[in-house]
Amino acid sequence: MSTRRTAVWTTAAGVAVVAVLAVLVVNGVVWPNRIPAARYDVRGVDVAHYQGEVDWDVLAAQDLDFAWIKATEGSSHTDPRFAANWAAATRTDLLVGAYHFMSFESPGADQAAQLAAEVPATPGTLPPVIDLEFYGAFHEDHPSPKTVRAILDPLVAGITEHYGAAPIVYATQEAYDLYLAGRYPDLPIWIRSVGWTPRLSDGRDWTIWQYSHRDRLPGYDGVEPYIDMNVFAGTRAELEALTLD
Incomplete structure (x- = not known):
């Protein structure tokens, strides 16, 4: 009887610990990738209007080196x-760049314009970034590689x-495997991998790694x-x- 009771309590304690950890992860208090990401000295953020009004002096003072800011999406x-x-942001000491959210529904040349x-x-x-990820119905119905490359190449x-420099391409691992793996060798890759340290499927080195999408920092209120x-x-x-240049 005592052995059974001990087993029950042990199981309950384990479930409680897992539940607490899950809550901490969901709220951004604990994030698994922070330990491997700490190996890298150069850190930065990316922001859009969702972060609301940003106090860039406050944000820049938090051991950050760079920031990419959402500029455009699609062709309009x-x-x-x-x-x-x-x-x-450009008045701070941060290295600053802009990013473009690529649409699967308008020509690449129009998006570049x-x-x-x-x-x-x-x-x-910093050079512009092309944000290549799924949105809306495309999460389930992925565009074909041919369709995407017909947009991405002119973009x-x-x-x-226009900028005299090749863009960086941001991609989820799924989008990378579908559209970028084994191609575009001259484009730096910014990979999103919030669950584990990224390894690109074609053995390529990443340039930037988005390791967390649930951090909290002072300096914005959106x-x-x-x-x-x-x-x-x-x-x-x-x-x-x-x-x-």
């Missing part, structure tokens, strides 16, 4: 906070021509309580070497 949308974020119209090619800023070409955290696979000087 501009993030409503981009202009304010860009103006304030939308980005170029909104984001200045300012020397010393990359337009950005490279509808989204969390902020994405990233590390760069190199030194700050090496990241600075990627900035526009």
